[in-house]
Amino acid sequence: MPRNEIPVFTFPERHIGPDDRERLQMLQRVGFDSLGALIDAAVPPVIRTHALLSLPDARSESDALAELRRMAESNHQHVQMIGLGYYDTITPPVLRRNMLESPAWYTSYTPYQPEISQGRLEALLTFQTVVADLTGLPVAGASLLDEATAVVEAILLMRRASKGQRADAVVLDTECLPQTVAVVTGRAAAMGIEVIYADICAGLPDRDYFGVVIQNPGASGVVRDIRAACAAAQARGALVTVATDLLAATLFAPPGDLGADVAVGSAQRFGVPLFFGGPHAGFIAVREGLERLLPGRLVGVSRDRDGAAAYRLALQTREQHIRRDKATSNVCTAQALLANVAAMYAVYHGPDGLAAIATRVHGHAAAIAAGLAATGIGIVHADYFDTIVARVGHSAKKVVARAAADGINLRRVDAAHVGISCDETTTADIVARVLRAFGAQPAPSSPAPIPARLARTSTFLLHKTFHQYHSETSMLRYLRALSDKDLALDRTMIPLGSCTMKLNAAVEMEPISWPGFAGIHPFAPPEQTRGYRELITDLQNWLAEITGYDHVSLQPNAGSQGELAGLLAIRGYHASRGEPQRDICLIPQSAHGTNAASAVLAGMRVVVVATAPSGSIDIGDLTANLTAHAGRVAAIMVTYPSTHGVYETDVRQICDKVHRAGGQVYIDGANLNALVGLARPGDFGGDVSHLNLHKTFCIPHGGGGPGVGPVAVRAHLAPFLPGDPLDGAAKSPPVSAANHGSAGILPITWAYIALMGPDGLRAATENAVLSANYLARQLDPYYPVLYTGPGGLVAHECILDLRAITRATGVTAEDVAKRLIDYGFHAPTLSFPVNGTLMVEPTESENLAELDRFVDAMIAISAEIDQISSGRYELERSPLRQAPHTAEQVCADQWELPYSRRTAAYPSGAQGDKYWPPVRRIDGVYGDRNLACSCPAPEDFAADIPPNRDEVLV
Incomplete structure (x- = not known):
């Protein structure tokens, strides 16, 4: 082909899977001669708008990236020492490249199908272990949204745990972060909860309340011994939540050791960028007895059909889409990707590495405090971790301005006080520049001891996972091994209804x-x-x-x-x-x-x-x-x-x-x-x-x-x-x-x-509707489509009704979902919104070959169902009920099932580049009855760890 005849594809053509030829084939199968005719028939005229969206024309990829780079460069990247729950951090490049920027991690779905989610579930279990160990509490969830909303979730948990025996009021520490106070105030008002503000170290209010929230370290940086406050609140029948800092908890006594019932916070400073406020993984951990009241997702350890350990989301019946108005939380999307980054940050550094980072952060704060003190500038609190507040008369505005002129952001607390927060990126040079903004010079410094009453004495992160991946080679391979256990959009279509899983283009992710x-x-x-x-x-x-x-x-x-x-x-x-x-x-x-x-x-x-x-x-x-x-x-x-x-x-x-x-x-x-x-x-x-x-x-x-x-x-x-x-x-x-x-x-x-531009956006919608109707038309003879609109058409998704099949054969929608794994597919949405159904959404991004591969797999499974109804296979020993099949099972010396190993592993329509699930079907009931939500106890592997932890580090 001559060079000037080489087709130039636009981004919408790259994003939308079917090309013109494929669209024509799909339209013919659905019964329309044009995409416009299908849309006119499917979308009610009463809602249609025929005017083109008033949006800028579509840009090329290079033009869009150039504009985004211009905007990024319009943001001035100062040294960020504002604090208040947000700290600069170093994302290890091995994590940035192989997790944060890897489609194997960012395109995967919520692990509701656990057999094909073992890698991300293991990472989230590691996150839960990090949070539980560092907070000193036995059970942690798989992440919330941010620290402020995590405090709200903790308040609602304490309220539920009180069983209505206390007044509908909660005490909020005056050291709580200002954004936390703002969020709690609004959410509490909506729920009819009275908020009482108090300096908890000066004593608790003499009245009834169901809970107390304490910030430690506080917004001013102060670290306090809160044992007495916790005990006093609990003596009154209230529960105590402590909003804390995971890095500080490597050096200072954690909430659990101080008597807290609940701990919350943000895992942001564990390798997750500032991101102008998010996304960051919030966390929550609780004492024994409160675990079944936890909001959000909770990863637990169960077992598969062969008795092997397997991970799954535990206690799913608590979740909002199941309990609806009786749910304990409305959290749906959490921050799983960022929680995984934080978990792997802890794995990469290990307990000693984290403690070393914390010691360096604390040392830099102490060096600033020493330099200010040598100049006669007072510090508000003697006990602190990373943040100090300096008394500067009425010159706070000038000090902050001088620092900003030198490229450093400090926090103006009020006219007379300036806050300085150190972090992992703080250096000796930055310390000197901060001191210059105050008119001070570095002073001779020595290690800043932590008072015994505040110091951590309990151990943490003893599991071998935190001791064997400290080199980049080992971490790289660990991340690859985890992602290989999973089925994400980078490997196959994910035909989930209600939760759209379409192309997340690399050009969109890059900035x-x-x-x-x-x-x-x-x-x-x-x-x-x-x-x-x-x-x-x-x-x-x-x-x-x-x-x-x-x-x-x-x-x-x-x-x-x-x-x-x-x-x-x-x-x-x-x-x-x-x-x-x-x-x-x-x-x-x-x-x-x-x-x-x-x-x-x-x-x-x-x-x-x-x-x-x-x-x-x-x-x-x-x-x-x-x-x-x-x-x-x-x-x-x-x-x-x-x-x-x-x-x-x-x-x-x-x-x-x-x-x-x-x-x-x-x-x-x-x-x-x-x-x-x-x-x-x-x-x-x-x-x-x-x-x-x-x-x-x-x-x-x-x-x-x-x-x-x-x-x-x-x-x-x-x-x-x-x-x-x-x-x-x-x-x-x-x-x-x-x-x-x-x-x-x-x-x-x-x-x-x-x-995409206005034309591309509309084309994406039209093609999503076409793809859904194509699948509905192809599969309806085998799995009736439950609901349709005028002309038998659906919108962008369809519900396949398996209830009659279940009544006739015993084969369930879950059986079909698990068998699809053997065909190399993620299952559609299972039993939502109607029990006993599968909800399918193909999206506009999948081409005709992938749509047909899914159709072929579903038709082949229908034939397997027919073999059960004809008596060829007993249900319990059929490929559907035994699915999914692992490589270990298929390669075992003994094979006693009534179908071949090839039928098990390479059924009709299965792709050549075989995906092997790491576990067989998981027993969810067992996992809920025997709740285990963190890495195994140290005694389970104590022989693997040398007596001196330093010997483990690379």
């Missing part, structure tokens, strides 16, 4: 680790963050245009938090109009799984609206509920298209009915990828929506997070959007610790929208 985005403190002065603010403004404007709303907040750092922010905005709006009694939230059975839990946390009462036989909202039941709760309806939460996978034709009628009843319409944006460019929620009746940037807009799932859940509103709700956590005059409370939430991954979505 997040650039220093201009990764190294910025969330509380840096505005003049230093112009690039971030430009990017955020672009995204706010673009998302407002895409959704048809007037204003967008990017603060919520998960879809569930976006739901909460939207509902809190509705609550604030009704209160401002003198209608605080409006507390009923109508939630259709077809709504997204987190909706009910979010409504409860917003202080609302849930009333369920029934589903019509078509899968749509039952209008009659909606009308009856509006009448029954007249004057009390705050909102309805509508997932559109519904979680049943259909475009509901009467959505405008539903919105109008609720508006006439005085309520607001919340349209869950989880399925916005079926609307972009075709319809806008703000145009067809929505007052507020949250958007899942990790679904529609290409932020990857990362094995369970990170995510971003912006909230978009009409103008009348804009005053009630989340406020800045550091703005004491903000009208509405924040929902995240940082004003812009997980800002560090916003370049991904910016790049996606810029690269």
